[in-house]
Amino acid sequence: MSRFLLPALIRGSALLVALLSLGVTLWTGVEERGAALAFGALVLVGELARWSGAGVREAAPLGAAGGLSYALLGENAGRVSHHGAFQVVAVVLGACLLGSVPHLARGEGQALDHLARRILTVAFAAVCFQPLYGEGAFRDWIGPAYALLLLALLVLTALCGAVLAAASAHCRTRWPFGPLLREELRGLLGIGSAVCATGAVMALAVAVAGLWALPVFSVPLLLTQLSLRRYAAVRSTYRQTIASLARATEVAGYTPPGHARRVAALSRAVGRDLGLTEPELTVLEHAALMHDIGQLSLVDPVPAGATAGLPAEQQRRIALLGGAVVRQTGVDARVAVVVERQADSCREQPLPARIVRAVNAYEEKARDAGPGGSLQALEELRLAAEYAPDVVESLARVLSRDGLMSPAVG
Numbered sequence: 001m002s003r004f005l006l007p008a009l010i011r012g013s014a015l016l017v018a019l020l021s022l023g024v025t026l027w028t029g030v031e032e033r034g035a036a037l038a039f040g041a042l043v044l045v046g047e048l049a050r051w052s053g054a055g056v057r058e059a060a061p062l063g064a065a066g067g068l069s070y071a072l073l074g075e076n077a078g079r080v081s082h083h084g085a086f087q088v089v090a091v092v093l094g095a096c097l098l099g100s101v102p103h104l105a106r107g108e109g110q111a112l113d114h115l116a117r118r119i120l121t122v123a124f125a126a127v128c129f130q131p132l133y134g135e136g137a138f139r140d141w142i143g144p145a146y147a148l149l150l151l152a153l154l155v156l157t158a159l160c161g162a163v164l165a166a167a168s169a170h171c172r173t174r175w176p177f178g179p180l181l182r183e184e185l186r187g188l189l190g191i192g193s194a195v196c197a198t199g200a201v202m203a204l205a206v207a208v209a210g211l212w213a214l215p216v217f218s219v220p221l222l223l224t225q226l227s228l229r230r231y232a233a234v235r236s237t238y239r240q241t242i243a244s245l246a247r248a249t250e251v252a253g254y255t256p257p258g259h260a261r262r263v264a265a266l267s268r269a270v271g272r273d274l275g276l277t278e279p280e281l282t283v284l285e286h287a288a289l290m291h292d293i294g295q296l297s298l299v300d301p302v303p304a305g306a307t308a309g310l311p312a313e314q315q316r317r318i319a320l321l322g323g324a325v326v327r328q329t330g331v332d333a334r335v336a337v338v339v340e341r342q343a344d345s346c347r348e349q350p351l352p353a354r355i356v357r358a359v360n361a362y363e364e365k366a367r368d369a370g371p372g373g374s375l376q377a378l379e380e381l382r383l384a385a386e387y388a389p390d391v392v393e394s395l396a397r398v399l400s401r402d403g404l405m406s407p408a409v410g
Helices: 002-028 033-048 061-071 084-105 111-134 144-173 177-209 213-246 259-273 278-289 293-297 312-329 333-340 351-366 373-383 389-401
Strands: none
Touching: 002 084, 002 111, 002 144, 033 061, 033 084, 033 213, 061 084, 061 111, 061 177, 061 213, 084 111, 111 144, 144 177, 177 213, 213 259, 213 278, 259 278, 259 351, 259 389, 278 333, 278 351, 293 312, 312 333, 333 351, 351 373, 351 389, 373 389
16 A cells, blocks of 8 residues: 555645745735746756666756755845745756656656655745745845755755655565665765755855846756766666577577576565675676676586586685686676685685575576465575575565565465
8 A cells, every 4th residue: 555655745736835835926926037037047057967777876966956946045146035945946847847758758657746745845945944034034044054965954954855765766676675775875875965065155145246146056067967877878888798698508508598597687686685785786787797707617417407406515615717708807895705605614605605606596497387486585595594584574575565476375
């Protein structure tokens, strides 16, 4: 129930705030239209340049910084602003709606969740600042004290945004909320800190220099966003290269088609369930893709590539040869360590190696077992001493949560 209730609550709250803000703004009229147009254009540019790649903490940092700076704008070139919180939300809403049109046309399903979070975070910042500023509560806050006030409000807003993002991801994927929230909070140290700093600097600069300060301070963040997109493209190419290397065992007939890909996907899900960070998940995924590459050294292929049933010494030999191959490819050395140690005793293995070993054994045992094969494979893993119990139970949770568990027979 909560899986559907929480997203509906977030979207419903955003819709209510949006309608109220639009109604009040249309009734009272737009104050200081030049500033509203300038900030609206800035948010629009940021939304049009929004990035929809996987693992993105802030898809539109320029749009976020522009909306938050408008929410915390107290003066424009030395003149007190009177736009208020409702107008802030209305302007950001209009810009986000226009900027979301291309993304919705491409069928990006998370555009609505992104829009809801943007509205709620900007509304939170505006409500915290605009009414108090209008009443003169911050009149005596000058110099560093005023700048620290804006930064504190932006950090508080970023924390609220992280909670909303983690809650939405939890309901969408059914992954544990705690690790998702920790990952969002870690993301605040990167692009999140840049958004907060740029939002505060924009608000302070416009207060002194006027709207001409917006393009000056928005260009660095836009260039950062473009650089991140190029970096993500390089990472995507790097992963494709690793996946191609992993398919060498399939092309040579040592492992069944799709085995490495299935083990990698399931290992990543188990790692996320156990609370691994994003860099650790990347190492885990790459190691899972290449975990069988040591089989290329065998003269006679193992039937169906099933290494889980081999003697311990032969498993260790294949693992060490695989690690040596991985090191020769120039892949991250941590990936080679996981590949090398997947055949060690589970008490001596690092967590990623324990995950790869258990998931690989499960995939080998369950793929040809027919109805009830998943339950039978899990039971065999639970009874075997060489597989870590916490990893096996996590695997069971992931399979049950994702609907991959075959029903019991009889």
